[in-house]
Amino acid sequence: MGRMSFVGRRLLQLVPVAVGVTIVVFFMIHLIPGDPALTILGIHATPQSIHELRQEWGLNRPLISQYWFFLDRLAHGNLGKSLIYGTPAATLIMQRLPPTLWLIVYAAVIAILISVPLAMIAATKKDGIRDQLVRAVPLLGLGMPTFWVGFLLLTLFGVTLRWFPVGGYGTGFFGHLHAMFLPALTVAIALAPVVIRSLRASMLSVLGADYITTARSKGVPGMRLFVRHVLRNAVIPAITVLGINIGFLIGGTVIIENVFSIPGIGELMINSIFQRDFPVVQGVTLVFAIMVVLVNLLADMTYASLDPRVSFDR
Amino acid sequence: MIDPVAGGQFIAPGGVTVELDRPPDRSAQPRRANWYRQPALVAGLTITVIIIGLAVFAPLITPYNPIAQNLNDTLQGPSAAHWLGTDELGRDIWTRLLYGGRVDLRVGFIAVLFPFCLGTILGSLAGYFGGWAELVIMRLVDVVVAFPFYVLVIALVFVLGPGERSIYIAITAVGWVSYARLVRAEILVAKRQEYVLAAQAGGLSNLRIMGRHLLPNVISQSIIYAMSDIVQDILAIVTLGYFGLGIPPPTAEWGSMINEGQEFLTTHWELTTIPGLAVVIVGLGLSLIGDGLADLLRPGQS
Numbered sequence: 003m004g005r006m007s008f009v010g011r012r013l014l015q016l017v018p019v020a021v022g023v024t025i026v027v028f029f030m031i032h033l034i035p036g037d038p039a040l041t042i043l044g045i046h047a048t049p050q051s052i053h054e055l056r057q058e059w060g061l062n063r064p065l066i067s068q069y070w071f072f073l074d075r076l077a078h079g080n081l082g083k084s085l086i087y088g089t090p091a092a093t094l095i096m097q098r099l100p101p102t103l104w105l106i107v108y109a110a111v112i113a114i115l116i117s118v119p120l121a122m123i124a125a126t127k128k129d130g131i132r133d134q135l136v137r138a139v140p141l142l143g144l145g146m147p148t149f150w151v152g153f154l155l156l157t158l159f160g161v162t163l164r165w166f167p168v169g170g171y172g173t174g175f176f177g178h179l180h181a182m183f184l185p186a187l188t189v190a191i192a193l194a195p196v197v198i199r200s201l202r203a204s205m206l207s208v209l210g211a212d213y214i215t216t217a218r219s220k221g222v223p224g225m226r227l228f229v230r231h232v233l234r235n236a237v238i239p240a241i242t243v244l245g246i247n248i249g250f251l252i253g254g255t256v257i258i259e260n261v262f263s264i265p266g267i268g269e270l271m272i273n274s275i276f277q278r279d280f281p282v283v284q285g286v287t288l289v290f291a292i293m294v295v296l297v298n299l300l301a302d303m304t305y306a307s308l309d310p311r312v313s314f315d316r
Numbered sequence: 317m318i319d320p321v322a323g324g325q326f327i328a329p330g331g332v333t334v335e336l337d338r339p340p341d342r343s344a345q346p347r348r349a350n351w352y353r354q355p356a357l358v359a360g361l362t363i364t365v366i367i368i369g370l371a372v373f374a375p376l377i378t379p380y381n382p383i384a385q386n387l388n389d390t391l392q393g394p395s396a397a398h399w400l401g402t403d404e405l406g407r408d409i410w411t412r413l414l415y416g417g418r419v420d421l422r423v424g425f426i427a428v429l430f431p432f433c434l435g436t437i438l439g440s441l442a443g444y445f446g447g448w449a450e451l452v453i454m455r456l457v458d459v460v461v462a463f464p465f466y467v468l469v470i471a472l473v474f475v476l477g478p479g480e481r482s483i484y485i486a487i488t489a490v491g492w493v494s495y496a497r498l499v500r501a502e503i504l505v506a507k508r509q510e511y512v513l514a515a516q517a518g519g520l521s522n523l524r525i526m527g528r529h530l531l532p533n534v535i536s537q538s539i540i541y542a543m544s545d546i547v548q549d550i551l552a553i554v555t556l557g558y559f560g561l562g563i564p565p566p567t568a569e570w571g572s573m574i575n576e577g578q579e580f581l582t583t584h585w586e587l588t589t590i591p592g593l594a595v596v597i598v599g600l601g602l603s604l605i606g607d608g609l610a611d612l613l614r615p616g617q618s
Binding site: 015018019022023025026030031033140141142144145146147148149150153154156157161248249250252253254256257260271272275276283284286287290291294295 | 558
């Protein structure tokens, strides 16, 4: 099967996922028994506001047409109005998006910078002392609460040593780079054990391949062999691992934005939860899901275009 | 989506890579090691049993009440009376740590059961029957994995209201997908094995083949994965506690302990550090059990 039709099929697969995601987000509010308008408004409920919300969301109609109404609003980029600020939720989210994207990319870069050397160290001397040490990293790392690691780094490097600010987003490119280092590092520490594990496994399988044996027998020096032959073939799995774990990465940023008070959509989500601002929580949930779906799509495309052996039959 | 099982590796969301079973090679019967000869398993079991013991026997170990305040003795350092000192309300930290373990471990262990069962059942149906069952179940999986784990769990607990019941519902709704994918992938391989074909030819019912023949052969992967899943669930409970969405105060719980210590980070960093360390140690114990089980149940792979 050809490459183009793979892309087509992959895009086609997005349709049921997109429909499913909107259904989940739409039905979130209907999980609670009772009048959705009252549930949504909660402490903000007045007879007038209930009436307005019913009109705005079409809550008087049957469920299926409410869902249509919801989709129609989505198609126009309308995520509803914030109950606290009165501004459209979409506007709030767009304003808060840049810090979150920054944090995600920054954390991914740091995670790769930590994981690739460690995985290399482990894979070159399998079962040696260094390999054993690297393999112990996930045992400890996977059990660490992300926000707790954030507190520890914050206390040590922010409060005690004063190397980094204790919160905020910074200004300008280098300002962001500086202010977001600790949060990005925290997320990367959560992600690294996962990436190290998969990278080590894939490097080991590459090292056992015939073309490596051939290159060795030709006398290709160790370092060059590693960079030219092993690393290149291990990068693809690294991309896939990052793509698959984008949900994990995003989950980490939601938590860490709150620890370091970064004005991103993760902080917006938690603040809106405290203020019971339902439309914003709903909107952020949807935006996060869209991010995951897009990144997975991108990862699959990259994977397919980098590796000619990828099978398109599915 | 590219098949997550390509290359014999399954990468679960939340980040655990699991090697899938090769079809069992009957001619070379692997030497099955005794469980007590697996250092990782023994170490993990030791850690976990000690921690569970401390939590279960908390009332015998410590004389204090985990929620009784003593405003004359706030923020004390470690002493003979208070081994780890006291918190901002004068409560003994060692006591709260032990009682917190009762809550976090109990909820973590129970929370893993529901997704384990639901995912195993749906995964077996999808893998064994294929067709419409598989299509519907796997599209459901696609939808759930489109949401980041923490985002969906936090959103669901928010909608359902804080508390233990909401935690179970949220974790089940999100967590079953990993088991479903694992079990489906295993069954796809196993159902072509001769023993299954023989059972089918013998006219056994599908239910019996799945329950008595397939499941016992494919379940080990899920059990190994469940060990790291408990760690993930405890982390989720602790994180919800940090956001004030978990077990409501004043119940001692590690996440809310970290949260309450946050205010005193500059002067009393141990208030946040100690409960976090408890989570790390539990995670270490369970991960070691998972690794040990993996070595025990799938000899010859590392």
